[in-house]
Amino acid sequence: MxxxxxxxxxxxxxxxxxxxxxxxxxxxxxxxxxxxxxxxxxxxxxxxxxxxxxSGKDELFSEICEESAARFSEYVQSRLEGGISGLEALKRYWLSYLEMYGESEDLFILFNMRQFLAPADSFISLEENAGTASYVFYHLIKKMIEQGISEGTFEKDIESGLVVKTIIALFSQAVENAAKLPRAARKSALIIDELKTVFQIMLRGIARVEIDRSCLVLPDLSTFNKNKD
Structure with missing residues (x-):
């Protein structure tokens, strides 16, 4: 060398x-x-x-957030081989989330840093910040939802961008609530279950009435861990 x-x-x-x-x-x-x-x-x-x-905390924290987001995005993309439906892609997105954050405290660290860097972020301009982690997440989920619309799984008149912003905002609120607890009281399984509930409610809300509701169920953390063994 x-x-x-x-x-x-x-x-x-x-x-x-x-x-x-x-x-x-x-x-x-x-x-x-x-x-x-x-x-x-x-x-x-x-x-x-x-x-x-x-140069300072802002640059350091921003790089940590962007590096983590890039790793997650790459991991999700590696699980989205061709030929799967939009709904299946969303389920694999969720499984990737469990694999990377289900049993770690990184979620709280990243949320705290993101709040420090952008305390007033209302997710209004997610689609405009090209190159950022938020931009990548926004468009990745938006593409999955739009695929589901074209396949007839989701209602055709929903606003995909608004759905994604709502999901991200609700996820952030759930993590914020957990982050306020003392460290010993933060339970990864509990926060993951809350995020799962939020995600499922959104899926059921945008799915066409003809869709079998059992297809909209996401795996929980215990099921995921059992499948890993």
Whole structure:
């Protein structure tokens, strides 16, 4: 390995270390109470070195959010092989969500950072922020719903963009409520069940009356874990 390749790898590893330390501190103390100095100490770096990698909390937290979103998006896309229906795509989206966040606390970390970065985000302009994680999520789910409309699974007169914004807003509210609890009281299974309920209500609300309601049921966390064994 050449000197440039080695230096590039070392830089990537240090950035990953910094982001990991930031997530650990946020989970323990909350995003508002974590400073760049705290992160530098946790990473055993000088504050000056930390600023060589990130200009401030906004840039650091934004990169953590975008990296996580990119990994999730790639994972979902890998499960959406050709030939599946829009409804099946939405179910696989949910399964991917369980696989990545069902038993971790990353969801709370990412939500806290997103709220810190955009506290007044009302999801009104999701379709306009090209290149961001929110934009990718918005259009991914919107495409699945529109496919379901064209296939006759969902009502043809629904506004797909509005449905997606409502889903994201309700998901965010559920996570926000859980994030306010003491860390020991946060139960991943409980929040996942609440998100499942929200998702199913939305599916039932947009599905045509002729559709078998049993087809709109999402797997719960216990079923998912049983299938993994």
């Amino acid at each position: 050449g000197i440039f390749e080695r230096k590039g790898r070392e830089k990537a590893e240090r950035r990953s270390l910094i982001m990991g330390c930031a997530k650990k501190l946020i989970l323990e103390y909350g995003v508002e109470k974590v400073s760049m100095e705290d992160i530098a100490k946790q990473a055993e770096l000088s504050k000056g070195t930390l600023y060589l990698y990130f």
